[in-house]
Amino acid sequence: MTEPLLEQEPAFAADVLGDRLDVARQFTQNLAQYGEELGLIGPLELPRLWTRHVLNSALVAPLLRPGLVGDVGSGAGLPGIVLGIARPDVQFVLIEPMERRVAWLNDQVDRLELSNVTVLRARAEDVNLETPLDQVTARAVSAFRKLLPLTAPLLRDGGELVLMKGANAEAEIAAAQKEMRKYKVTDARVEVLGEGLTEDVTRVILGTVRG
Numbered sequence: 242m243t244e245p246l247l248e249q250e251p252a253f254a255a256d257v258l259g260d261r262l263d264v265a266r267q268f269t270q271n272l273a274q275y276g277e278e279l280g281l282i283g284p285l286e287l288p289r290l291w292t293r294h295v296l297n298s299a300l301v302a303p304l305l306r307p308g309l310v311g312d313v314g315s316g317a318g319l320p321g322i323v324l325g326i327a328r329p330d331v332q333f334v335l336i337e338p339m340e341r342r343v344a345w346l347n348d349q350v351d352r353l354e355l356s357n358v359t360v361l362r363a364r365a366e367d368v369n370l371e372t373p374l375d376q377v378t379a380r381a382v383s384a385f386r387k388l389l390p391l392t393a394p395l396l397r398d399g400g401e402l403v404l405m406k407g408a409n410a411e412a413e414i415a416a417a418q419k420e421m422r423k424y425k426v427t428d429a430r431v432e433v434l435g436e437g438l439t440e441d442v443t444r445v446i447l448g449t450v451r452g
Contacts, residue, residue, distance in 0.1 A: 245287045247273045253438045254291065257299045257327075264326045264353055269295050271349060272317060279345055281317035292441045294319050297405075298380065300434040300443040302327035304403050308375030309334065311395055313365045314382040316342055320405060322349050324378065325358035332357050334374075338364045365391035373397035380405040385446055386417035393424035398452030402426065403445055410444045425451045 250266065258265050273290055276282035286294065298320030307330050312321030315335035325333045335358060337343050343362040350358045361368065377392045377400070385404065392402055406413060410431045414421075421429060429448035436442055 245285065247287045248289055248291045251291055251296065251439070254296055256438065257296055257302075261326050261329070265295060265299065265323065268318070268322055268326060268349060268353060271352065275345075276317060279341065281342065281345060289441075292439055295323055296435075296439065297441055297443050298323035299327050300438075301378065301403060301405065301445060304432070304434075304445065304447070305331050305376060307331055309372055310403075311336055311370075311374040311377040311392075313377060313379040313388075313392055313395075315346055315360070318346055318349055320378055320380050322346065322353070322355070322358065325350075325355045326353065329355075329357050333359070334370070335360045336363055336365055336368055338362065365395070368395060370395060374400055376401045376403050378403045378405065384416070385410075385413035386420040389417060389420045389424045389426065393426060393450050396450045398450070400450050402429075402448040402450065404447075406431070406444050406446050408444065410446055414446060421448070427451055 255262055269290060273287055277284050301320055302324055305328050309332050312335045315321040315337040321333055321335040335346050343360055346360045374395045377395055379388055382388060388404060414429050426448040432445045432447055434443040
């Protein structure tokens with residue numbers, strides 16, 4: 242059985258990543274080389290690594306503002322490392338409980354010279370940050386209503402949720418009304434990114450937390 246080949250870099254990668262493309266290429270290559278062995282990605286992900294994972298994450302970059310952004314459950318660094326590459330003007334803290342994944346994330350921060358990224362080994366519910374986050378991201382972690390207790394308490398008053406979701410994002414908002422009231426989330430809405438560039442569009446639930 243032949244090994245699956247790494248997806249060829251899509252032409253629109255340059256549009257999304259600009260002058261940070263070379264660093265993203267290095268990260269993608271690192272993930273392709275070590276990701277399956279370290280249990281970070283599945284064996285079938287190489288043929289869609291760029292579109293389904295790296296660029297899917299990078300499309301979120303324009304939604305971020307200079308400040309402190311947390312990524313809950315960073316895992317392989319999707320989206321945290323990718324966003325750290327794409328937005329060197331933003332400070333990131335990657336929150337990940339598993340030691341093996343934390344080691345990978347720290348290794349990538351060093352290799353890619355991402356001075357704007359730090360890694361925190363912790364479960365999101367146990368985190369006690371000295372400085373509340375301005376924004377928080379998460380990708381493929383949990384349903385929106387289950388994500389709210391893990392993410393909303395980390396934000397400052399007026400901070401923003403930027404949560405990557407699947408095709409059922411609107412339904413997830415509808416199912417989370419009770420939790421949204423509890424965690425004081427307002428203006429929850431879905432934004433679709435990458436339309437016209439890729440079939441693997443990125444859906445994000447945005448919402449503001451009022452303290």
